[in-house]
Amino acid sequence: MKKYSVALSLLILIGAVYWSFEALMPQNYSKADAPANEFSTERALTHVKAISQEPHYVGSEAHKTVRDYIVSELHKTGLQTEIQEGYTSGDWANLSKAVNIITKIEGTGNGKALLLLTHYDSSPHSSLGASDAGSGVATILEGIRAFLSEGKKPENDIIIVFTDAEELGLNGAQLFVNEHRWTQNIGLVLNFEARGSGGPGVMLVETNGGNSELIKHFAEANPKFPMGNSLAYSVYKMMPNDTDLTVFREDANIEGFNFAFIDDHFDYHTVMDNYERLDRNTLEHQGSYLMPLLHYFSKADLTNLKSDEDYIFVNVPVFKLINYPFSWITPMLVIAWIVFIVLFLFGILKREIGLLEVFKGFMPFLLSLIICGIIGFYGWPFLKVLYPGYHDNLHGFTYNGYFYIAVFAFLSVAICFSLYNKFKEVKTVNLIIAPLTIWLIICTLVAVYLKGASFFILPAFAGLASFYILINQSKPNLILLSLLAFPALWILSPLVQMFPVGLGLKMMVAATLLTVLIFGLLTPVLGFYKRKGKLALLAVIIALGYFIAAHVESGYTPDRPKPNSLLYVYNADTGKAHWATYDISIDPWVSQYIGENKQQPDQKDKFSSKYNTGFSFISDAVLKEIKQPEIEKGSDTIINGKRHVEICINPQRNINRLEVFANTKRIDQLEVNGIPFSKEYLKKREHKLFNHQVSHNMYTDIKLVVPENEKIELTVYEISNDLLSNDRFSIPPRPKNTIPMPFVVNDAVLVKKIFKL
Ligand SMILES: [Zn+2]
Numbered sequence: 124m125k126k127y128s129v130a131l132s133l134l135i136l137i138g139a140v141y142w143s144f145e146a147l148m149p150q151n152y153s154k155a156d157a158p159a160n161e162f163s164t165e166r167a168l169t170h171v172k173a174i175s176q177e178p179h180y181v182g183s184e185a186h187k188t189v190r191d192y193i194v195s196e197l198h199k200t201g202l203q204t205e206i207q208e209g210y211t212s213g214d215w216a217n218l219s220k221a222v223n224i225i226t227k228i229e230g231t232g233n234g235k236a237l238l239l240l241t242h243y244d245s246s247p248h249s250s251l252g253a254s255d256a257g258s259g260v261a262t263i264l265e266g267i268r269a270f271l272s273e274g275k276k277p278e279n280d281i282i283i284v285f286t287d288a289e290e291l292g293l294n295g296a297q298l299f300v301n302e303h304r305w306t307q308n309i310g311l312v313l314n315f316e317a318r319g320s321g322g323p324g325v326m327l328v329e330t331n332g333g334n335s336e337l338i339k340h341f342a343e344a345n346p347k348f349p350m351g352n353s354l355a356y357s358v359y360k361m362m363p364n365d366t367d368l369t370v371f372r373e374d375a376n377i378e379g380f381n382f383a384f385i386d387d388h389f390d391y392h393t394v395m396d397n398y399e400r401l402d403r404n405t406l407e408h409q410g411s412y413l414m415p416l417l418h419y420f421s422k423a424d425l426t427n428l429k430s431d432e433d434y435i436f437v438n439v440p441v442f443k444l445i446n447y448p449f450s451w452i453t454p455m456l457v458i459a460w461i462v463f464i465v466l467f468l469f470g471i472l473k474r475e476i477g478l479l480e481v482f483k484g485f486m487p488f489l490l491s492l493i494i495c496g497i498i499g500f501y502g503w504p505f506l507k508v509l510y511p512g513y514h515d516n517l518h519g520f521t522y523n524g525y526f527y528i529a530v531f532a533f534l535s536v537a538i539c540f541s542l543y544n545k546f547k548e549v550k551t552v553n554l555i556i557a558p559l560t561i562w563l564i565i566c567t568l569v570a571v572y573l574k575g576a577s578f579f580i581l582p583a584f585a586g587l588a589s590f591y592i593l594i595n596q597s598k599p600n601l602i603l604l605s606l607l608a609f610p611a612l613w614i615l616s617p618l619v620q621m622f623p624v625g626l627g628l629k630m631m632v633a634a635t636l637l638t639v640l641i642f643g644l645l646t647p648v649l650g651f652y653k654r655k656g657k658l659a660l661l662a663v664i665i666a667l668g669y670f671i672a673a674h675v676e677s678g679y680t681p682d683r684p685k686p687n688s689l690l691y692v693y694n695a696d697t698g699k700a701h702w703a704t705y706d707i708s709i710d711p712w713v714s715q716y717i718g719e720n721k722q723q724p725d726q727k728d729k730f731s732s733k734y735n736t737g738f739s740f741i742s743d744a745v746l747k748e749i750k751q752p753e754i755e756k757g758s759d760t761i762i763n764g765k766r767h768v769e770i771c772i773n774p775q776r777n778i779n780r781l782e783v784f785a786n787t788k789r790i791d792q793l794e795v796n797g798i799p800f801s802k803e804y805l806k807k808r809e810h811k812l813f814n815h816q817v818s819h820n821m822y823t824d825i826k827l828v829v830p831e832n833e834k835i836e837l838t839v840y841e842i843s844n845d846l847l848s849n850d851r852f853s854i855p856p857r858p859k860n861t862i863p864m865p866f867v868v869n870d871a872v873l874v875k876k877i878f879k880l
Contacts, residue, residue: 144617146440164407181244194224202271210796216804226282228276229280236279236309237310238281247816253396255391279310311379320401321402329371353434353437355625366381388519435575452577459583466591467556491535495635503627512679515685526673527673533666544659550650551650559586578614586644599647608648709721710861712861766829767828774822781823784812837877842868
């Protein structure tokens with residue numbers, strides 16, 4: 124084996140990894156001088172900028188400003204708009220009044236319509252909503268402008284809906300799907316979303332049936348950077364989903380595609396979801412989906428996109444979106460096992476394979492899996508001990524999270540190299556047997572339990588080809604073997620990053636295990652490397668370098684601010700008040716109010732929050748004069764053995780939200796502001812009854828039906844997000860290296876009142 128071929132093969136392997144990431148999304152973006160009929164990211168950015176000036180959640184002042192902006196931009200393209208307004212009970216009992224913006228480009232034919240979908244509200248209360256979902260609004264506005272600039276008419280109607288109150292409970296989507304006259308005729312939805320501020324837009328199919336027709340048409344529409352795979356599709360199908368598109372699928376059996384970017388999750392729902400931080404190439408990627416799909420599906424027959432059959436699909440450089448039916452899974456698996464066994468027997472006959480050697484070959488592979496598995500599993504808890512501030516990052520993905528992924532990936536590589544170095548007397552042909560066996564076992568398991576992941580067989584086939592070469596040639600061409608590692612590197616390396624990015628750093632174990640599994644598939648090449656010890660050392664040094672980089676970025680700066688929280692809670696029944704926070708690691712700003720005097724709360728009510736976060740600490744506070752809500756009892760009558768009660772809550776100050784908890788166990792019926800809540804919800808609900816995101820200090824009218832002798836006890840929390848701007852308080856401004864913690868009621872003044880009937 125010539126020295127330079129070792130170096131060259133290593134470069135090829137590294138190049139393939141690099142390529143696999145480069146090919147996921149555009150690496151530059153279109154400028155303002157792009158032709159009028161093309162999507163321009165720079166033009167789209169002007170919309171993002173206009174939308175993301177202020178938080179624009181339901182009930183906020185900027186909410187209407189953003190709506191007016193979108194309407195006027197639509198009018199500029201010559202489209203008529205319609206506003207749909209109404210209360211819905213929302214997902215998770217989040218009542219709110221949504222105001223949807225709806226428009227239509229009339230088609231020349233009479234087929235089903237294509238729907239372009241995104242939401243324009245931002246998340247309460249601090250998010251600027253540049254990515255979520257300003258990017259979606261901008262993508263659609265710029266896309267239809269480009270589409271209409273040619274003056275051509277589409278064959279299918281193109282309906283465009285900018286929903287409202289998505290962030291609260293998908294209320295706008297519920298309102299549209301269940302009440303709008305156009306729902307009946309929709310054939311397909313393209314939904315644009317964001318769960319971070321960068322990275323590739325991931326295509327996720329949403330369907331009640333199989334995906335085969337959707338995938339075939341998607342591949343035929345030929346977007347430039349198709350990014351998505353059936354593993355995510357299968358996982359997504361098993362989890363409870365909550366995008367606007369889910370409402371279309373569940374309530375109206377309408378399917379479609381989500382295009383959502385999920386990188387830089389730490390910006391999600393925070394004030395850092397701003398114009399500057401939205402990755403320009405990400406916006407380009409969203410546009411690069413919309414344009415070809417808009418042209419394609421505005422002509423395609425949208426009546427027959429339903430199917431019972433599922434397809435495997437995965438994005439691969441050069442080949443774009445590889446796809447084939449689920450029915451191929453078993454034959455491919457059987458062929459792979461047969462080829463493997465035949466080659467194995469053939470190798471024994473040829474005396475290339477020795478059983479003891481094979482056994483020894485299992486050692487470094489299994490040990491690597493075990494050690495890297497343990498390191499990956501305990502990695503995140505260990506980091507939280509080193510850096511307690513990470514507890515307050517509710518996203519579970521820190522600003523330096525990408526460095527940590529690199530640390531653990533290189534550490535895994537180092538462990539593999541050093542263990543394989545201990546077994547360097549084992550011939551390469553015997554080393555490949557362990558990883559191939561484990562891969563085929565994994566492929567067999569996913570063929571049963573997680574069919575969408577069955578594209579894992581593709582790298583295994585390439586591994587079998589290498590196995591064949593190794594049996595037949597004692598001095599194989601290392602370059603050829605490196606090329607046979609491409610399927611493993613192209614398909615699997617982005618997944619090393621995707622798992623912790625998608626599911627949080629707590630899933631680091633997926634990254635370390637996958638790194639070992641990929642390493643195993645590279646043994647046909649790496650087995651020939653003489654200096655494994657040196658390579659192990661090099662990998663450790665690189666891991667260490669990334670760890671130092673992560674440490675340098677572990678502090679809090681205006682670019683990487685620490686999320687914190689502060690609330691003032693006034694108990695109107697006891698006449699006492701206290702400060703409260705969710706923070707585990709208390710910073711100087713919070714400690715002005717909750718410091719030495721902090722106590723553990725005995726708080727029963729947890730306000731609606733994404734991760735069910737409760738107060739960590741409270742402290743006594745000086746009483747301020749805060750107006751209580753007026754609670755008026757209306758009728759209270761017994762009808763057919765049931766007690767019917769009406770209560771109206773009227774705010775006496777500027778509020779954003781009302782959370783109502785009920786100690787009453789059995790509630791047979793609930794209606795709030797005329798909107799009934801489902802029986803299923805009332806059965807499964809626990810302490811919380813509902814919450815109402817209040818627009819314009821609207822009243823909350825509650826009608827309850829309970830068993831005749833049931834006592835009613837409601838705990839009402841009236842919430843205003845004005846703690847920092849309220850005249851009665853003089854809270855110093857938040858330091859620049861902190862931001863309001865997302866996903867929880869924060870920067871708020873709360874009034875608690877118990878109401879018994
Ligand atoms: Zn969103």
